[in-house]
Amino acid sequence: AEAAIHSAKSMGVKNKADFVDVQQIIPSVVLDIKYATADNFTHTKLYERPQALLRQGTADKLKEVADEVEKKGYRLKIWDAYRCPEAQFEMWNHVPDVRYVANPYKGYSNHSRGSAIDLTLVDMEGKELAMPTGFDSFTPDAARANQNENARYLENVMVKHGFKPLATEWWHFDDKDTYQPADSVQVLASTVSPQTKETSITISAIGDVTLGQDERFLYEGSFDHYYQLKGPNYFFSGVKEILSEDDLTIANLEGTLTDAIEKPDKRHQGNGAFFFRGNPHYTSILKDGSIEAVNLANNHSMDFLNKGLADTQSTLDHAGITHFGDKKVAVYEKNGVKIGLIGVNSLGPLEEGVDIGDLMSELKANIQTLKGRASLIIVSFHWGIENNYNPTQEQRQLGQFAVDQGADLVLGHHPHVLQTYETYQGKCIVYSLGNFVFGGNSNPKYKDTEIFRQKYSFVNGKLVEISSPQVIPCRLSTSFRPEPVK
Numbered sequence: 324a325e326a327a328i329h330s331a332k333s334m335g336v337k338n339k340a341d342f343v344d345v346q347q348i349i350p351s352v353v354l355d356i357k358y359a360t361a362d363n364f365t366h367t368k369l370y371e372r373p374q375a376l377l378r379q380g381t382a383d384k385l386k387e388v389a390d391e392v393e394k395k396g397y398r399l400k401i402w403d404a405y406r407c408p409e410a411q412f413e414m415w416n417h418v419p420d421v422r423y424v425a426n427p428y429k430g431y432s433n434h435s436r437g438s439a440i441d442l443t444l445v446d447m448e449g450k451e452l453a454m455p456t457g458f459d460s461f462t463p464d465a466a467r468a469n470q471n472e473n474a475r476y477l478e479n480v481m482v483k484h485g486f487k488p489l490a491t492e493w494w495h496f497d498d499k500d501t502y503q504p505a506d507s508v509q510v511l512a513s514t515v516s517p518q519t520k521e522t523s524i525t526i527s528a529i530g531d532v533t534l535g536q537d538e539r540f541l542y543e544g545s546f547d548h549y550y551q552l553k554g555p556n557y558f559f560s561g562v563k564e565i566l567s568e569d570d571l572t573i574a575n576l577e578g579t580l581t582d583a584i585e586k587p588d589k590r591h592q593g594n595g596a597f598f599f600r601g602n603p604h605y606t607s608i609l610k611d612g613s614i615e616a617v618n619l620a621n622n623h624s625m626d627f628l629n630k631g632l633a634d635t636q637s638t639l640d641h642a643g644i645t646h647f648g649d650k651k652v653a654v655y656e657k658n659g660v661k662i663g664l665i666g667v668n669s670l671g672p673l674e675e676g677v678d679i680g681d682l683m684s685e686l687k688a689n690i691q692t693l694k695g696r697a698s699l700i701i702v703s704f705h706w707g708i709e710n711n712y713n714p715t716q717e718q719r720q721l722g723q724f725a726v727d728q729g730a731d732l733v734l735g736h737h738p739h740v741l742q743t744y745e746t747y748q749g750k751c752i753v754y755s756l757g758n759f760v761f762g763g764n765s766n767p768k769y770k771d772t773e774i775f776r777q778k779y780s781f782v783n784g785k786l787v788e789i790s791s792p793q794v795i796p797c798r799l800s801t802s803f804r805p806e807p808v809k
C-alpha cells in the first residue's frame with residue numbers, strides 16, 4: 324500500500340492523489356466524525372482526530388456537490404472519509420457482513436484509499452434532513468431501494484459529480500476514480516497540517532445612485548441630458564480609480580432602469596412623490612464605475628410597478644451586477660470569500676410604512692440563512708428621515724439589532740445627507756451615506772458625500788479581523804459627477 328506520508332508531503336502542489344483536509348476545501352462542511360468518538364457501532368473510539376481527509380480529486384468533486392446543494396439551502400455533514408486499515412479490521416470484527424463493512428481480509432475499503440465518504444445533508448442551521456435511517460443502521464431500511472426523497476436527491480447530486488452509490492447504505496459513496504490504499508494513518512494524522520488560507524476583501528460603500536430622473540424634470544440639465552452629452556463613462560469618472568481598487572463596491576440604486584410607463588398611486592405622499600426611471604442601458608454607467616452590487620430595498624424600486632422592477636433586475640443580471648433587497652438576498656463571491664447581502668426597507672416600497680416587528684423577524688431569518696452560506700454579512704437599510712443629519716432612535720435600534728443577529732457591516736440610505744457612523748460590537752453601522760450619482764436632483768443643497776471603506780481579513784473562510792474604517796470625503800457637483808475632496 325502507498326504510504327500516506329508521500330501524499331502529505333506534496334500538499335500545496337495540486338495533485339489529484341494528494342490527501343487534503345475536506346474542511347479546507349469546503350469551509351461550510353459540518354463534521355460529525357463518529358469513529359473519532361465511542362458513539363459508533365463498535366462503541367470504541369477508533370480515530371485519534373475528528374478530521375475528514377480525502378484525495379484532492381475526491382474532495383474537488385465533493386466541493387461541486389457542496390456548491391450545488393448550497394443553492395437549495397443545504398450543507399454537507401460528513402460522518403466518515405479516510406479510514407485507516409486498522410479501523411477497518413476493528414469494524415469487521417464487530418460486523419463481519421459485506422453488505423455493511425468491506426472485508427479487510429479481501430482487500431481495502433475505498434475509505435482506506437481516501438476516496439469514499441459517508442455523509443448526509445443538513446440545513447443552514449445544521450439540522451439534519453430526514454433520511455431513511457440514521458448513520459450505520461445496518462438494516463434493509465438503509466438500502467437504496469428504500470430511499471426517501473432527500474436521500475434520492477443526495478444520490479442524484481453525488482452521481483452527477485462523479486460518485487458511485489453503495490446499494491446497501493444510503494450514506495456511502497465511492498469516487499468513480501480509483502486510488503491506491505494508504506496505510507500510514509499515524510503519519511498521516513500528524514503530518515497533514517491544516518492548510519492556512521489567508522484572504523482579505525476590501526469593500527466600499529456609496530450612497531444613492533439614481534440613473535435617470537423623474538419625467539416631469541426639465542430635460543435641459545437633467546441626467547438624461549448629461550448622458551447624451553457626455554456618455555456613460557462621465558458620471559463616475561471622478562471616483563472610478565478609487566472604486567476600482569476595492570473588491571466590491573455597493574451602492575443604493577434608488578430608481579428603476581426600465582421603459583415601463585405605468586406608475587403606482589403615490590398621492591398619499593403629496594408633492595414629494597417622485598418616480599425615477601432611467602434607460603436600461605444605464606447599467607454601463609455602473610459597470611464603468613466599478614459598482615459590483617446594488618441594493619434595491621428602497622422606496623423607488625417600485626416606481627414603475629412590477630414591470631419596472633423586473634426590467635431593472637433583468638438588465639442588472641444581464642450586466643452581471645449583483646442586486647439584493649428585492650425580496651431576495653444575494654451572495655457575492657470574491658477571492659473565494661462569500662459575502663452575503665441583505666436589503667431592508669423600513670419605509671415600505673411606496674413609503675406606506677411597514678410593521679417593524681415583521682421586518683426584524685424577516686431580517687433575523689435572512690441573516691440566519693446567510694450565516695451558513697457566507698463568511699461576511701452586510702445589511703443595507705433604507706431608513707431614517709430625509710434631510711435629517713441625525714440617526715433616529717429606530718435607525719440605532721435596527722442597526723444594532725442587525726449586528727446582534729450577525730451582520731458584519733450595516734449601511735444606511737434615504738436621508739439624502741451624510742449621517743455619522745458608529746462602531747457597535749466591533750462592527751460599523753453607517754447611518755446614511757447621502758447622495759452619490761443622484762439624478763433625482765441636479766443641484767442638491769447639501770453637497771458632501773463619501774466613500775466608506777473597510778478591509779476584512781479571513782483565515783480559512785473565517786472572519787478574523789476588520790480594519791478601521793476609511794472615509795474618503797467627496798463632493799457632489801451640479802452635474803451628477805462626484806469627486807474626492809482635494
Ligand SMILES: C[C@@H](N)C(=O)N[C@H](C)C(=O)O
Nearest residue numbers: 423424425432433434441
Ligand atoms: C462501516 C460503514 N460506515 C462503511 O463505510 N461501509 C462500507 C461498506 C465500507 O466499509 O467500506
Ligand SMILES: [Zn+2]
Nearest residue numbers: 439440441495
Ligand atoms: Zn462508508
